Amino acid sequence: MLDNIKDAVKKFLGNSSYDKAVEEFIKDLQKALITSDVKVSLVLSLSNNIKQRLAKEKSPSVMERKEWFISIVYEELSKFFGGDRAPNVLPSKLPYVIMMVGVQGSGKTTTTAKMAYFYKKKGYKVGLVAADTYRPAAYDQLVQLGKQIQVPVFGDPSSKDAVGISLRGKEEFLSQKFEVIIIDTAGRHGYGEETSLLEEMQSIYDAVKPDDVILVIDASIGQKAYDLASKFHKVAPIGSIVITKMDGTAKGGGALSAVAATGAQIKFIGTGEKVNELEVFDPRRFVSRLLGMGDINTIIEKMKEVEDYEDLQKKMEDVIEGKGKLTLRDIYRQFVALRKMGPLSKILQHIPGMGVNLPSPSEDQVKLGEDKIKKFMAAMNSMTYKELDNPSIIDRSRIRRIAEGSGLTAEDVRELMRQYEATNKMLKTLKKRKKDLEKMFGNI
Ligand code: GDP
Ligand code: MG
CATH class of the missing domain: 3.40.50.300 (P-loop containing nucleotide triphosphate hydrolases)
Incomplete structure (x- = not known):
């Protein structure tokens, strides 16, 4: 009976019309839950929560709306069972x-x-x-x-x-x-x-x-x-x-x-x-088991990536606006996102006002070979959190230690540091470049 939910997920993901897919999925979910033990009033309140969230929240830009919808279903069900937290099973007092x-x-x-x-x-x-x-x-x-x-x-x-x-x-x-x-x-x-x-x-x-x-x-x-x-x-x-x-x-x-x-x-x-x-x-x-879901797990993974990606996007917006600086930890996340979501220039495209039309020198600056990214990530893996969050403290002796720890040369680590500075500089110049372009062509 609960296998029906699994089928409903498949059917939902395969349906070409989003609105129709949502409607059908909610019906299938209700049917599956009811026929497999769950009380009707509870099914209704769960589906109402889902519907309310659909109406209130907007789906993330880079995510397929369908995947977003499934992740809401998953979240609402998980919340009901205690959410992210594993229960505390140890005695709260003794004896x-x-x-x-x-x-x-x-x-x-x-x-x-x-x-x-x-x-x-x-x-x-x-x-x-x-x-x-x-x-x-x-x-x-x-x-x-x-x-x-x-x-x-x-x-x-x-x-x-x-x-x-x-x-x-x-x-x-x-x-x-x-x-x-x-x-x-x-x-x-x-x-x-x-x-x-x-x-x-x-x-x-x-x-x-x-x-x-x-x-x-x-x-x-x-x-x-x-x-x-x-x-x-x-x-x-x-x-x-x-x-x-x-x-x-x-x-x-x-x-x-x-x-x-x-x-x-x-x-x-x-x-x-x-x-x-x-x-x-x-x-x-x-809940994964209840929903029958290899499919869902990939979606949840993706959802996490999207959150990370949006976080990074926000941080870059701040740097462009002259607030703060990217840290090496951000750069690390950027590399991870880069591999999954595409190049930095693509991330920039999602920042309001930073449209595709913006000629961007960043392309060259961030176009790094897979090899180099691997080296940089190895170097960052050998850094302490303090160093990742405050790269300015990385002096010569730290560079030597990091190089040794990661099996790289000191020059590799220095190159990472240069790349890091260049990225920050590039972001800072974007605001000015955008202003210049606006002056020439009006608001873009
Ligand atoms: P009680 O009457 O509630 O005390 O139930 P019992 O502990 O005597 O268990 C009844 C039967 O269920 C026994 O044959 C157990 O071996 C079996 N059983 C209990 N828990 C599990 C379980 O998690 N998995 C399986 N497969 N059998 C279980
Ligand atoms: Mg017994």
Whole structure:
């Protein structure tokens, strides 16, 4: 179902009319999201955000409008899942008590062990509490996993008192100065069992007062995620979410609904049955997967280049206006842009008022062979940030050091410095040249 989004992206990029393509894509996106688990109200609010941004913002000049549009879709979805930031998964205080909740089979017990292993590797003293008194084999399962990762498990297979075990387990570990305590609970899904499960979760929550409640959901859960998450959230406020079985075919679209229902952040994803198959959630990668997108990644890369390029353009405008000077760091970026976006003269063309008509001596000055660019970049790679930002401090001894560090001759480095000065000078003369031309031909 979510494969439809991937197809929608392809179709969109292949459509010859932009407006029609946008309209169709939004419809396809909505359809794909709805048929693959995401709640309708959420789909509508996402598509409204996208439409609003389309109306408000203007697409960057050098970027294809279609690519810009896809990047907006991508950004809006990523934002929803936490944006650029990887979640903070480390305990915000010590000791830290975590309560796991979720339906039977979602992967709670496995995830409990995986997380214990994760925190143990980070150097925390971790203890597990087996509070699933509902399924007879649950205690043994956790003990088995605990042995595997060498983490102690507290439990009492003869007792049915989940609240009592949780409390005793917590206190026992606290008294031994354990730092991260994870309580594995029961999940059941037989008819009429839901209410008793929720009551039990509430009782454990009230008694233990955990620092975090983690909802474990299976990637294939689908539409049910919203109601399920809301129900748990009411009895034990969900702070984090783990999506399991991401190694399967399901893409985890239901997670979107679980996030919407709780406002919680997705912290980890489970990618297999083994204890080390747990990854810190990466919003961008998750959305890429959701949208099905080799294509999108190239577009996002390009978007970053464009931002860099526009930044550089702005800086050059300032220098032309007599404000400041390019640094070597700018020159470095210019080389990177040069390789991807074309020559400096092309960048200049995008600066308002610096039209194509401007006869430009810069052509010769900046026309550098690939070889030379490689040398210059090597030299700049051997410079410190301080030198890149303040090239005037680069004296003879620094030149010698840079040459040695980059395997170049001192003359190569001096040539870079001359090129650097020439570029600044050239930009400064542009303003005057532009004025002269305006005098002769009127505004260009
Ligand atoms: P619980 O009932 O919520 O405690 O679920 P369990 O932890 O017992 O897991 C149920 C089943 O799902 C077991 O067979 C696990 O091995 C499997 N499982 C859990 N997490 C993952 C995962 O990330 N990937 C895969 N492939 N299987 C998983
Ligand atoms: Mg279990």
